[in-house]
């Protein structure tokens with residue numbers, strides 16, 4: 219009598235490893251054992267289910283990444299990722315966090331240098347979509363709280379994410395995503411930093427102005443307004459505090475001020 | 477009022493309320509899909525209830541919870557887990573149980589169901605309902621897991637019969653015997669997936685009618701109907717795949733009628749999870765199931781009259 223834990227282990231290995239032989243002892247319709255055989259069509263249903271469903275899950279949260287490389291390439295890349303880093307939780311919504319890092323070192327994708335940046339932006343979008351909810355602060359409330367004070371601390375929306383990229387990632391994402399073009403043609407020079415936030419039901423993606431990313435990331439890290447502004451000015455001497463603050467308010471990115 | 481409710485229950489119009497969270501009508505329901513959120517909220521279609529895959533609502537917030545909250549205000553809900561791995565050799569994931577409990581508390585479903593299958597091995601989650609041999613060891617494990625679930629969620633759960641593509645030499649009892657014993661030991665109910673019966677009967681070469689006729693019908697709290705794909709195995713014989721990617725086949729509708737004649741009217745879900753159709757197409761499938769239930773009910777009245 220083989221303990222079930224052994225059967226389960228062999229089964230799981232054979233499902234994940236497409237080259238493995240069918241775990242034994244299985245029986246076919248005739249009652250004939252199939253053990254030792256290379257994967258049967260019946261057993262292959264499980265392999266297909268596992269890989270196809272996980273590839274679908276990744277394709278649905280990285281649609282622009284998939285479009286940029288084409289469906290076939292994306293599926294092959296996703297399959298290798300799944301083999302290396304299968305899900306560790308039954309909450310599949312969380313699966314794919316490390317996919318952008320995988321894309322960075324996936325050399326066959328090297329001809330699309332901004333691919334991993336687009337994947338990071340898409341993950342930030344997905345995370346914002348499912349993040350906790352919070353009520354944004356209105357301009358009136360912010361004014362009342364006295365935004366001139368230097369030592370105030372701003373709490374940002376829990377859905378907020380910042381993606382910094384050496385490529386114009388927002389432009390690429392917009393062209394390929396919204397306009398449905400396969401390959402962005404004319405790209406602006408230099409990188410773009412994206413602010414991703416979901417104030418209510420819709421996820422919004424905006425380009426951050428110069429120094430904006432450092433500013434928002436500092437606020438997110440708990441820095442006071444003044445501290446965050448001076449960090450931003452170190453990177454971008456032309457950093458405009460008022461404009462950046464106004465941008466955060468209109469994005470619905472601020473939930474409270476202390 | 478109490479008397480009226482009791483009569484309705486006696487006629488099988490209202491299903492047994494397993495979780496204490498309000499009634500579940502013995503009517504057709506469908507899986508709640510993001511593609512249909514707006515159709516449902518704009519038109520409030522006359523449908524009995526909705527079922528959700530619990531794991532799709534385990535994010536912290538956002539549109540899924542906002543829409544589900546709005547839908548739940550208008551319709552009864554069935555919570556259907558796909559990731560608990562009740563049939564697995566290892567212990568249940570306590571964090572996952574806690575997440576399920578949070579959903580039960582928040583959305584007050586009338587039913588909670590999971591599968592006779594496993595989907596996690598060690599720390600790896602395989603995202604599919606994988607099969608187990610039916611033997612004393614797995615019976616004991618499954619019963620212990622169901623005890624734990626019912627304890628944690630504080631309600632009776634329904635266990636669903638799976639669709640499988642391979643069978644194990646270690647199996648020493650039939651699936652129906654296995655399920656019957658699980659019910660006896662744990663007091664859980666059963667979710668009878670008629671499509672899974674059809675798929676398995678074809679794949680393993682047994683009679684779907686015999687399976688249904690021997691099924692412990694008195695413990696069925698919900699029925700599933702879904703579409704399947706056709707392929708062939710290594711011997712060139714039919715291999716059916718339970719892909720939930722199309723309408724319910726006529727042969728399955730016929731088996732559904734047969735199942736209802738034993739169970740009486742039961743909440744019946746149309747499972748269509750892949751290549752999700754437009755709302756009217758899905759709604760029409762639900763109406764077809766409602767018509768079969770109504771037919772069964774009038775037959776029964778005629779017989780008893």
Ligand SMILES: [Fe+2]
Nearest residue numbers: 636669700747
């Ligand atoms: Fe089912």
